[in-house]
Amino acid sequence: MKQSAVAFGTSGVRGLVSALTDELCYICTKGYLLYLATQGEFKPGSPVAVAGDLRPSTPHIMKACIAAIEDMGGKVVFCGAVPSPALCSFAYARNMPSLMITGSHIPDDRNGIKFNRACGEFLKTDEQGMLSQDVTLPDGLTDTHGALISPPAFPPVTDILPPFIARYTDFFGTDALKGLKLGIYHHSAVGRDVLMQIMQTLGAEVTPLGRSETFIPVDTEAVRPEDVILAREWSSAGTFDAILTTDGDSDRPLLADETGTWLRGDTLGLLTAQFLKAGSVTTPVSSNTALERSQLTSHAIRTRIGSPYVIDAMNAAASAGHTPAVGYEANGGFLLASPVTLNGRTITALPTRDSVLPMLCALVASQRIPGRCLSALVASLPARITDSDRLKEMPTDTSKARLQALLSAPERDETVSALSKACGMPEDINLTDGVRLTFASGEIVHLRPSGNAPELRVYVEADNAERARALLTLALRQVSRWRD
Numbered sequence: 001m002k003q004s005a006v007a008f009g010t011s012g013v014r015g016l017v018s019a020l021t022d023e024l025c026y027i028c029t030k031g032y033l034l035y036l037a038t039q040g041e042f043k044p045g046s047p048v049a050v051a052g053d054l055r056p057s058t059p060h061i062m063k064a065c066i067a068a069i070e071d072m073g074g075k076v077v078f079c080g081a082v083p084s085p086a087l088c089s090f091a092y093a094r095n096m097p098s099l100m101i102t103g104s105h106i107p108d109d110r111n112g113i114k115f116n117r118a119c120g121e122f123l124k125t126d127e128q129g130m131l132s133q134d135v136t137l138p139d140g141l142t143d144t145h146g147a148l149i150s151p152p153a154f155p156p157v158t159d160i161l162p163p164f165i166a167r168y169t170d171f172f173g174t175d176a177l178k179g180l181k182l183g184i185y186h187h188s189a190v191g192r193d194v195l196m197q198i199m200q201t202l203g204a205e206v207t208p209l210g211r212s213e214t215f216i217p218v219d220t221e222a223v224r225p226e227d228v229i230l231a232r233e234w235s236s237a238g239t240f241d242a243i244l245t246t247d248g249d250s251d252r253p254l255l256a257d258e259t260g261t262w263l264r265g266d267t268l269g270l271l272t273a274q275f276l277k278a279g280s281v282t283t284p285v286s287s288n289t290a291l292e293r294s295q296l297t298s299h300a301i302r303t304r305i306g307s308p309y310v311i312d313a314m315n316a317a318a319s320a321g322h323t324p325a326v327g328y329e330a331n332g333g334f335l336l337a338s339p340v341t342l343n344g345r346t347i348t349a350l351p352t353r354d355s356v357l358p359m360l361c362a363l364v365a366s367q368r369i370p371g372r373c374l375s376a377l378v379a380s381l382p383a384r385i386t387d388s389d390r391l392k393e394m395p396t397d398t399s400k401a402r403l404q405a406l407l408s409a410p411e412r413d414e415t416v417s418a419l420s421k422a423c424g425m426p427e428d429i430n431l432t433d434g435v436r437l438t439f440a441s442g443e444i445v446h447l448r449p450s451g452n453a454p455e456l457r458v459y460v461e462a463d464n465a466e467r468a469r470a471l472l473t474l475a476l477r478q479v480s481r482w483r484d
Contacts, residue, residue, distance in 0.1 A: 001028070001131075007129045014103060017057040021146030025064035025091045025113065027135050029099065032115050033072045035130040036097055041118045043464055044073030047094075049158075051079035051087040052101035053190040053249045055215050057111045061101045061356065063151045067114065070152060071138065078155040082164075083191035083250035083331050088352040089167060090160040091199040092119050103192075106453050108215040113250075120315075120351050123308045141478025161194050169201050171347040176364050178203035183243040185227075186211035187218050191250025191355070198356060199244070209234055209243070210474030218245065219333040220252040223262050223455075227254075235260030242374055244359050250355035252332045255362060257374035264386050268377060269293060269356050275361040276340045280322035282314040285386075285432040286330045286446055286459045295383035297322075304433040304453065307333060311351050330386065330459070334358040382456035384461060387468040391456040391479055399449040399456045403435050403483045406447075415478040419445055422474060443467070445475050454480075 001007055004013030004024050013028055036042035048069045052058040058081075069076050077096070079087055091098035100114040110255040113132070115122045122130075122285025143149055182204045188194035192211065199206050218227060231243050235258060243256040256262045266287035273281050273296060280299040281291060284306070291300055299322045301308040318325035318337040325337040333353030340347050347357070348407060366377040405412045410426060416437070420426065424440025425428045434457070446459035458475050462468040 009112070012100075012102075012114035012122070014106070014110060014453075016175045017109055017111050017442040020057070020061060020111055021142075022060065022064040022067075022148040022151070023137070023142045023146035023191075024066045025123050026059050026141065026148070027137070028113060029065040029068035030072060030101075030135045031130050033069065033132040034133040035075065035126065035136065036117065038129065039117070042072075042074065043106050045075060047075045047077050047096050049077040049079055049087060049091045049096055049098035049160075050101070051057075051082045051084075051098070051160075053103070054081055054119055054188050055103060055111055058101045059154075060151075061111060061113065063303065064148060065099050065101065066152050066154070067141075067148060076155050079156050079160050080157040081190050082160060083246070083355070085251050085350065085352060085354045085356070086160055086164040088116060088121075089164055089299050089350055091116060092350070093163075095119060100249060101306075104249050105219040105247040105252070105400070106219075107217045107218055110453065116352070121311055121333075123312055131363070133318075148480070160406075163243075163290070165194065165198050165201060167347065167350075168198055168360060169414070171342075171345050172360055172364060173200055173345070174201060174203060176202045180204045180237060180241045180363065180367075182206050182363075183209045183240045184233075185209045185230070185243055185254075186215065186247035187216040187245065188212045189218070189246045189248060189250050191246050195246065195250070195356065197242060198360075202360070204409060207240070215248070218247055218254070219331075219390075220247050220254040220265060223254070223256065225263060228262065231256040231260035231262060242359075242363060246355045247331075250267075251355055253334075253355035253359045255359045255374070256331060257378065259375060261375070263362070263374070263378060264288070264330070265332030266290070266328065266330045267331075267381065267387055267442065268332055268356070268362055270296070270381060271365060271377060272334050272361040273326050273328065275365045276324055276326060276342070278324050278326045280314070280317040280325040281318070282310050282327040284301060284329055285430060285436060286386075286448070288330075288384045288386040288461050289327070290382040290384040293384060302432065305329070305448065306333065307353055310335060311337070315351065324430070328358070329353070331387065332358065365438055381472040383463050385463065385465050385468045386459060386461045387465070388459040388478055390450065390471055391482075392456065393454060394449075394483065395454050396449045398482065399447075401450075402479075403447060406435060407431075414481075415475075419475065420472065443471060445471065447475075447479065 314327040430436035444461040
């Protein structure tokens with residue numbers, strides 16, 4: 001992995017497709033299974049579920065993973081192209097390890113493998129356990145370029161989508177969205193068709209939008225300008241109550257209100273936590289502080305960015321009896337550590353990112369308030385707005401070095417000085433994950449090297465959207481000079 005520059009990010013191994021050779025993917029999968037064997041979750045004859053997204057590189061990675069599973073004596077349960085939460089819901093319910101081949105939202109010159117244990121996501125402690133395994137390659141497995149000499153055929157597909165659809169219809173009821181008109185932005189999301197089915201089954205009138213047969217890297221946290229424009233255009237006729245979409249592997253939601261304004265993931269997460277009457281909420285430090293201002297719960301936990309950190313803290317809260325225990329991320333991912341019962345209907349725990357549940361909670365909740373629209377529901381929250389973007393092609397080592405220089409002398413740092421002129425002096429520096437500066441104005445700028453790509457993530461928080469956008473523009477302008 002060190003030689004190939006393919007490493008663990010915040011969720012699985014990811015890297016350039018050119019580096020994800022069959023040989024490397026085989027090694028990673030075999031190391032994963034060897035680790036699971038030490039945990040009592042794998043042995044010859046054990047089933048292992050495999051699925052993937054719609055990237056052009058996904059099939060070859062799938063075959064390398066399948067080859068490793070078969071060589072270890074495992075039984076492959078091939079689920080085809082399905083959403084990550086559908087795979088996890090199926091596998092967790094059967095105490096079955098699973099692999100999702102996906103690069104999530106990153107460009108299609110990159111891909112990855114997301115590993116899951118039999119009843120939950122891989123956590124950081126699991127990563128170290130996997131990396132410590134010694135893997136032996138069979139003679140004649142690959143050629144000199146690292147390609148499988150005899151790649152396996154795909155097994156027959158196991159249809160795992162009916163129980164995934166039933167998960168939501170059983171909890172919300174088949175008339176939950178009756179009367180709503182929804183646009184479903186398809187692009188290249190692997191869950192585009194099942195999302196249509198779920199919304200139709202719940203009573204909505206749905207219209208497909210923007211389907212693409214080539215991969216489009218839709219990021220639910222740093223929304224592309226093209227997607228901002230598309231949502232506004234689609235909503236301009238006043239036809240839709242909302243527009244729904246997801247990222248590439250469909251574990252992160254992106255929901256636009258009736259005006260075509262995309263909701264931030266932490267806003268959607270808070271609305272969902274309110275709807276589910278959460279007893280404990282775990283969210284990364286990058287989510288906005290409307291959670292604390294809302295006084296939804298006295299048990300709010302802040303973590304580093306990444307679902308493994310959220311899951312670890314969320315599970316601890318559930319074990320301590322703070323239920324329902326939920327978690328959400330600024331990218332929109334929503335997680336359940338414990339079952340939730342409302343109006344006599346129960347939805348089971350799913351401790352991985354779920355894109356469907358938060359969109360449904362928000363849509364149903366919006367029909368229960370005056371105005372009966374998403375924008376009115378959002379307006380009911382404390383006025384605290386986040387915005388974010390990324391500085392692309394920014395080497396991680398450069399980002400870390402510049403952040404370290406900033407911390408060594410913040411009073412002399414040019415970036416801090418420029419931000420202080422706009423926001424007042426820094427009153428707090430939080431190092432939970434990256435560098436998060438809180439200024440005298442109460443505004444926040446958070447700088448963090450991405451764990452998945454050579455990018456610097458920039459998050460800001462202010463009291464309104466216009467101020468947040470202006471602050472984000474200023475922060476991006478300053479850190480872009482770090483490339484020089």
